[in-house]
Amino acid sequence: MTKNKHEGMEGQSRQIKLDYRYLGNTGLLVSELCLGAMTFGVTEGTNGWGMPVAGEETSHALLDRFVAAGGNFIDTADIYDKSEEVVGRWIKKQGADKRKDIVLATKVRGPMGRGPNDVGLSRKHILDAVDRSLRLLQTDYIDLYQCHTWDVKTPLRETLSTLNDLVRSGKVRYIGFSNLIGWQLQKAISITEQMGWEPIVSLQPQYNLLCRETEWELLPICKNEGLAVLPWSPLKGGWLTGKFSRESTKTPEAGSRVDWAQKVGWEQTDFASLNNDHTWNVIDKVKEIATQTNKTPAQVALRWLLEKPIVTAPIIGARTLAHLEDNLGATGWSLTREQVQALDDASAIKVPYPWGMYWVNQRNMPLPIAK
Numbered sequence: 001m002t003k004n005k006h007e008g009m010e011g012q013s014r015q016i017k018l019d020y021r022y023l024g025n026t027g028l029l030v031s032e033l034c035l036g037a038m039t040f041g042v043t044e045g046t047n048g049w050g051m052p053v054a055g056e057e058t059s060h061a062l063l064d065r066f067v068a069a070g071g072n073f074i075d076t077a078d079i080y081d082k083s084e085e086v087v088g089r090w091i092k093k094q095g096a097d098k099r100k101d102i103v104l105a106t107k108v109r110g111p112m113g114r115g116p117n118d119v120g121l122s123r124k125h126i127l128d129a130v131d132r133s134l135r136l137l138q139t140d141y142i143d144l145y146q147c148h149t150w151d152v153k154t155p156l157r158e159t160l161s162t163l164n165d166l167v168r169s170g171k172v173r174y175i176g177f178s179n180l181i182g183w184q185l186q187k188a189i190s191i192t193e194q195m196g197w198e199p200i201v202s203l204q205p206q207y208n209l210l211c212r213e214t215e216w217e218l219l220p221i222c223k224n225e226g227l228a229v230l231p232w233s234p235l236k237g238g239w240l241t242g243k244f245s246r247e248s249t250k251t252p253e254a255g256s257r258v259d260w261a262q263k264v265g266w267e268q269t270d271f272a273s274l275n276n277d278h279t280w281n282v283i284d285k286v287k288e289i290a291t292q293t294n295k296t297p298a299q300v301a302l303r304w305l306l307e308k309p310i311v312t313a314p315i316i317g318a319r320t321l322a323h324l325e326d327n328l329g330a331t332g333w334s335l336t337r338e339q340v341q342a343l344d345d346a347s348a349i350k351v352p353y354p355w356g357m358y359w360v361n362q363r364n365m366p367l368p369i370a371k
Contacts, residue, residue: 023201058321174198306330
């Protein structure tokens with residue numbers, strides 16, 4: 001009996017064993033894909049944000065499948081509703097011997113209660129938050145502890161000294177940041193160097209074929225300073241999976257991430273913000289190369305990121321085993337140089353001043369350059 005295209009790909013992906021890459025300038029090896037746990041919940045349906053999530057049984061099955069494929073890198077955050085709790089119960093089932101094989105990442109910054117100190121990057125909130133995360137994750141250390149966003153009210157030295165203390169105490173192994181702009185990232189790096197504190201080893205920015213502004217400043221800093229790059233939303237909330245087309249209606253599929261984004265006004269992925277010619281040109285090119293390579297659009301979009309030397313591990317999200325199998329199929333093969341260039345060209349955006357002037361003088365840099 002002849003298998004259809006997707007059945008064949010699923011069979012191939014089941015044979016894949018993920019490769020490993022160093023986390024920036026550290027000696028820590030992480031799988032080339034990181035499994036994001038934002039879509040993990042206790043019950044199937046929606047979480048406290050109204051975001052569609054997998055139930056706990058499915059979430060644990062996704063974790064099992066990811067590890068079976070060689071994945072060792074799992075990312076969550078304290079603000080992701082019940083995610084830490086669900087991951088924690090899975091961690092407990094693995095036992096102490098298996099815990100050492102997992103690189104577990106979580107984040108701090110968002111509001112965790114109604115009190116005035118239940119949010120931010122103050123010493124008090126970080127210390128309270130890390131203990132809560134450790135309790136929910138059912139572990140005595142966090143491999144990568146990341147500041148989720150900038151805190152304009154807290155002195156940066158207070159935040160960084162606290163993170164340094166956490167590493168010294170053994171509660172945290174490495175520290176990273178997410179969602180910064182260039183000067184913020186460079187300032188944080190410089191302070192840790194000046195003070196002899198634990199270095200920042202990673203940045204978790206949004207980066208995908210529909211979000212290339214990350215290349216203007218953040219990626220050069222990461223390259224120059226040796227930070228790992230861990231792109232979130234590598235499929236732009238589902239836009240790069242190929243399920244949307246120019247003929248799509250303005251009403252996204254009920255229960256989809258784009259439907260959620262539309263309802264809550266999340267401009268990063270809502271239909272109103274991305275329904276334009278540039279988006280459709282990128283998606284058309286992704287679909288074209290998917291046909292050429294006999295892969296799915298999601299696999300092509302993820303592979304484009306994996307081909308970038310600056311990228312360590314895209315953070316994939318999945319609510320079903322089928323979604324995960326599709327994502328795993330991004331590994332174990334390569335795009336041609338011409339295909340990468342075609343995707344670069346289709347997704348290129350005009351670079352404004354002063355970044356445009358910088359890139360004119362840096363054309364020899366081995367980074368993807370938005371034209």
